[in-house]
Amino acid sequence: MNMTTPIEPREFKIVGKSVKRDDVLEKVTGEAQYTGDIKLPGMLHGKIKRAAIAHARIKSIDVSKALAYPGVKAVLTHETVPRVLHYGSPHPRSASCTKDQYILDDKVRFWGEGVAAVAAISEEIADEALDLIEVEYEALPAVFEPEDAAQPGAPLIHDVGPGGNLVLDPVRVNRGDVDKGFAEADFVLEGTFAGGRPHPAYMEPNVCVADWDGSNKLTFWTSTQTSFMVRGILAEVLGLPLTKVRVLVDHMGGGFGAKQDLFQHEFLCALLAKETRRPVKMEFTRHETFVAGRSRHPCKIWLKQGFKNDGTLVARDMKLVYDSGAYGSHGPGVTIVGTTAATSLYRCENVRLEGRCVYTNTPINGAFRGYGVVQSYYALDIQMDEAAERLGMDPAELKLKNVVRAGDIAPSGHPIIGHGLEICLQHGIDVLDWKALWNRDRTPDPKRPHIRTGWGIGCEMHGSSAYPGIKEQGNATVKVNEDGTVTLLTGAAGLGTGAHTALAQIVAEELGVRFEDVGVIHGDTDVVPWDIGAFASHTTYLVGTAAKMAAGKVRAAVLARAAMKLQVAPEEIDLSEGKVFLIAEPDRCMTVSEAMGPSRGIPAANIVANGTYEPTKSYSFAAHFTEVDVDTETGLVEVKRVVPVHDVGRVIHPIAAQGQIEGGIQQGIGHTLTEDYVIDKKTGRSLNAGLVDYKMPLSMDMPDIETIILEAAPDPGGPWGAKGVGEDPIIAIGPSIANAIHDAIGVRFHHYPITPEDILKALREKGA
Amino acid sequence: MKRMVEFTVNGETREMAVDTCRSLLDALRDDVGLTGTKKGCDVGDCGACTVLIDGEPVNACLVLAVEAEGRSIETVEGLQPGVDTLHPLQDAFMRHGASQCGFCTPGILMMAKKLLDDNPRPTDEDIRFGLSGNICRCTGYTKIFDAIRSAAREMEAARS
Numbered sequence: 001m002n003m004t005t006p007i008e009p010r011e012f013k014i015v016g017k018s019v020k021r022d023d024v025l026e027k028v029t030g031e032a033q034y035t036g037d038i039k040l041p042g043m044l045h046g047k048i049k050r051a052a053i054a055h056a057r058i059k060s061i062d063v064s065k066a067l068a069y070p071g072v073k074a075v076l077t078h079e080t081v082p083r084v085l086h087y088g089s090p091h092p093r094s095a096s097c098t099k100d101q102y103i104l105d106d107k108v109r110f111w112g113e114g115v116a117a118v119a120a121i122s123e124e125i126a127d128e129a130l131d132l133i134e135v136e137y138e139a140l141p142a143v144f145e146p147e148d149a150a151q152p153g154a155p156l157i158h159d160v161g162p163g164g165n166l167v168l169d170p171v172r173v174n175r176g177d178v179d180k181g182f183a184e185a186d187f188v189l190e191g192t193f194a195g196g197r198p199h200p201a202y203m204e205p206n207v208c209v210a211d212w213d214g215s216n217k218l219t220f221w222t223s224t225q226t227s228f229m230v231r232g233i234l235a236e237v238l239g240l241p242l243t244k245v246r247v248l249v250d251h252m253g254g255g256f257g258a259k260q261d262l263f264q265h266e267f268l269c270a271l272l273a274k275e276t277r278r279p280v281k282m283e284f285t286r287h288e289t290f291v292a293g294r295s296r297h298p299c300k301i302w303l304k305q306g307f308k309n310d311g312t313l314v315a316r317d318m319k320l321v322y323d324s325g326a327y328g329s330h331g332p333g334v335t336i337v338g339t340t341a342a343t344s345l346y347r348c349e350n351v352r353l354e355g356r357c358v359y360t361n362t363p364i365n366g367a368f369r370g371y372g373v374v375q376s377y378y379a380l381d382i383q384m385d386e387a388a389e390r391l392g393m394d395p396a397e398l399k400l401k402n403v404v405r406a407g408d409i410a411p412s413g414h415p416i417i418g419h420g421l422e423i424c425l426q427h428g429i430d431v432l433d434w435k436a437l438w439n440r441d442r443t444p445d446p447k448r449p450h451i452r453t454g455w456g457i458g459c460e461m462h463g464s465s466a467y468p469g470i471k472e473q474g475n476a477t478v479k480v481n482e483d484g485t486v487t488l489l490t491g492a493a494g495l496g497t498g499a500h501t502a503l504a505q506i507v508a509e510e511l512g513v514r515f516e517d518v519g520v521i522h523g524d525t526d527v528v529p530w531d532i533g534a535f536a537s538h539t540t541y542l543v544g545t546a547a548k549m550a551a552g553k554v555r556a557a558v559l560a561r562a563a564m565k566l567q568v569a570p571e572e573i574d575l576s577e578g579k580v581f582l583i584a585e586p587d588r589c590m591t592v593s594e595a596m597g598p599s600r601g602i603p604a605a606n607i608v609a610n611g612t613y614e615p616t617k618s619y620s621f622a623a624h625f626t627e628v629d630v631d632t633e634t635g636l637v638e639v640k641r642v643v644p645v646h647d648v649g650r651v652i653h654p655i656a657a658q659g660q661i662e663g664g665i666q667q668g669i670g671h672t673l674t675e676d677y678v679i680d681k682k683t684g685r686s687l688n689a690g691l692v693d694y695k696m697p698l699s700m701d702m703p704d705i706e707t708i709i710l711e712a713a714p715d716p717g718g719p720w721g722a723k724g725v726g727e728d729p730i731i732a733i734g735p736s737i738a739n740a741i742h743d744a745i746g747v748r749f750h751h752y753p754i755t756p757e758d759i760l761k762a763l764r765e766k767g768a
Numbered sequence: 769m770k771r772m773v774e775f776t777v778n779g780e781t782r783e784m785a786v787d788t789c790r791s792l793l794d795a796l797r798d799d800v801g802l803t804g805t806k807k808g809c810d811v812g813d814c815g816a817c818t819v820l821i822d823g824e825p826v827n828a829c830l831v832l833a834v835e836a837e838g839r840s841i842e843t844v845e846g847l848q849p850g851v852d853t854l855h856p857l858q859d860a861f862m863r864h865g866a867s868q869c870g871f872c873t874p875g876i877l878m879m880a881k882k883l884l885d886d887n888p889r890p891t892d893e894d895i896r897f898g899l900s901g902n903i904c905r906c907t908g909y910t911k912i913f914d915a916i917r918s919a920a921r922e923m924e925a926a927r928s
Binding site: 032 | 816
């Protein structure tokens with residue numbers, strides 16, 4: 001059991017150093033090949049006809065004019081594609097999925113859903129042909145808010161599922177005795193919270209290329225975080241064995257969680273290529289990336305907590321309602337993870353939680369960095385500040401008193417390892433001299449009396465791996481070549497995080513070779529070992545451990561072979577920086593190449609090993625300290641300074657880890673202040689599906705970020721204690737900003753994004 | 769309707785027949801075969817397709833290929849001074865972790881080149897303003913600022 005294995009102490013040669021990421025050389029020269037860069041001989045272009053209605057039954061589709069249009073090679077509708085009910089988020093080992101999608105259906109469930117697809121000799125012709133497809137709809141009553149969709153008698157969006165527009169049965173968690181806790185409380189706080197619909201807005205629009213060969217095998221390039229899931233579900237829906245589907249992904253332009261669904265266009269691209277017997281490319285426009293992509297689940301939360309006068313939390317009662325949009329996608333996973341997360345963060349023995357996920361006639365919400373927890377911890381952390389205010393306490397002090405510690409039961413059901421959150425919080429308090437900051441003179445600067453400055457703290461924890469919702473497995477294959485170089489084969493996707501570099505560092509460190517001597521092969525499901533996908537902050541933790549296991553086996557085999565050649569016992573030799581040497585006599589040595597090569601009748605070695613790792617879970621922690629300026633005349637909030645303190649257990653590549661934190665903070669600032677993908681609540685139309693109207697923080701908006709990474713609570717389940725870092729930063733930044741705004745202007749906001757209009761309205765009401 | 773057009777890309781003359789409505793971005797990517805320049809939005813919002821035309825930065829998606837007639841275009845593929853050498857910006861982007869997914873990188877590199885060509889000693893504010901038309905969604909920009917500052921120092925040192 002990995003939780004009890006001690007972490008070996010060790011001096012590192014490669015781990016912990018910011019070695020050059022070799023994928024970046026291709027990126028700065030423009031040579032890196034992304035799926036959209038692929039051009040095959042005879043390739044056609046596919047486009048999707050999208051419904052301009054939010055809820056309807058298709059009475060008829062006439063494609064005759066489109067088919068007759070010069071240059072059009074195929075048109076598909078619900079009448080001509082296989083009708084197979086499938087998952088949107090096809091995690092093969094997950095119990096938390098909902099089968100509710102068809103490739104194309106005779107029903108439309110959101111404005112922008114695909115109803116037909118065209119392949120033509122150019123994108124322009126395909127686009128023009130879409131206008132020639134005539135669809136007759138029978139409009140159905142639509143619902144755009146979960147509270148409307150959950151009403152008795154509301155129009156049903158799906159026939160499957162538990163009914164009442166629920167995506168899954170309510171998720172309930174009960175611990176202790178909540179009623180008794182409230183009875184013992186000195187005071188109770190109760191509030192409602194609401195999260196908007198932030199969109200991941202990765203820079204590379206979704207894109208795929210499909211090509212069938214003469215043996216009826218599909219080769220499929222796609223920008224995905226989960227290539228083996230794409231392979232599995234494509235094979236299942238198309239009725240093919242896995243040997244007949246090869247999925248390829250080299251570089252990809254971001255995903256942030258959202259590129260782990262199997263999208264409608266991916267099936268349609270494969271089917272159009274099959275129908276035409278020509279390669280087909282399908283590339284989303286930026287507009288489609290919003291409409292047909294995946295956003296974070298809007299969420300309404302009711303939270304009631306009881307406190308003692310000494311700040312002890314004695315009861316937590318919480319109801320969460322997530323808006324799934326028109327399909328289940330990651331709704332079940334997000335609801336389970338986001339709801340159970342609220343058992344933790346701040347200690348409370350008596351907890352009653354209920355999470356619901358409801359279909360609405362809006363674009364699909366899916367996985368997105370922070371996965372359900374952004375919403376629930378926003379509420380928990382703001383209410384904790386309110387409790388501090390009520391108690392007349394410094395919020396840092398109250399949070400420090402209540403944060404989870406070693407041995408507390410984590411949301412996954414495991415005891416937490418180490419005091420990661422306490423150490424992060426205390427570290428930030430010390431570095432910033434928080435007490436002095438909190439007790440500072442808050443009189444506005446007379447030179448800019450309309451500006452109010454505030455400081456706030458947000459805390460978070462997030463699991464590396466999706467256990468127990470998904471029974472995870474990491475795999476790696478390591479081979480030693482006869483020249484002493486090493487090849488790592490991994491199925492982990494390269495979203496841009498630097499995961500492949502971290503994995504190569506782990507292999508080099510464990511095996512005892514130079515980092516430059518490790519090559520990484522990835523992104524081809526026909527070649528690399530099975531992989532669950534890059535999500536849940538787990539690549540370094542999960543695949544890293546598998547790679548370390550494989551490297552360890554290979555190391556033992558290399559040592560055994562060298563011992564034979566040196567005519568010593570394997571225990572007498574060691575391997576470091578590509579050299580095998582006698583421990584007692586380091587000058588007696590040979591290179592790995594010499595150990596591997598043929599000599600005196602011994603043929604060259606073939607050393608290959610696999611590592612398979614099935615982990616439970618570890619938790620990473622962070623506390624964010626944020627300074628804002630609020631302009632009371634314009635309502636603008638400027639985030640001026642963020643000091644994020646993160647515990648990641650063991651840093652493999654410091655610059656890459658910092659990059660994850662700083663990028664997560666950028667997205668989190670956006671979610672909290674400016675970003676919201678707005679759906680018209682009368683028609684279901686998207687109102688801001690573009691990068692000008694969807695406002696993200698850019699170069700002029702970014703604050704100074706002084707990232708601090710601690711190795712406070714190494715987890716025995718990760719390589720040398722390493723844990724995840726990708727999801728964490730987006731969670732803590734939000735409440736730190738909301739709390740800082742309160743510190744600045746004395747107004748509590750329970751929602752995001754907090755817009756200038758909200759600020760001005762609140763200031764007017766406060767003044768009145 | 770197609771028209772013949774001739775322009776220079778990274779020092780090489782290209783002559784081709786293009787649709788009059790074809791964007792320079794599509795012409796570069798599909799007709800010239802230089803896919804380093806990326807399409808992030810195709811409507812001038814994201815800056816991923818930034819190239820230099822006669823030294824001036826443009827969103828290649830907003831320029832028609834026929835408008836490039838007789839002009840000189842620089843793309844990310846032309847940034848390396850030699851086969852085995854990198855532009856100081858490219859090297860600094862690698863060292864500082866300024867590129868994560870890398871999709872915005874070619875556009876940002878070209879914009880940064882223009883920035884440093886015009887202003888060898890930019891202030892932090894100059895760098896922020898210079899990149900205000902280029903969206904990066906991965907890095908929070910911090911490492912990009914670090915890389916540009918570092919490249920500016922190195923280029924300055926190389927000149928003196």
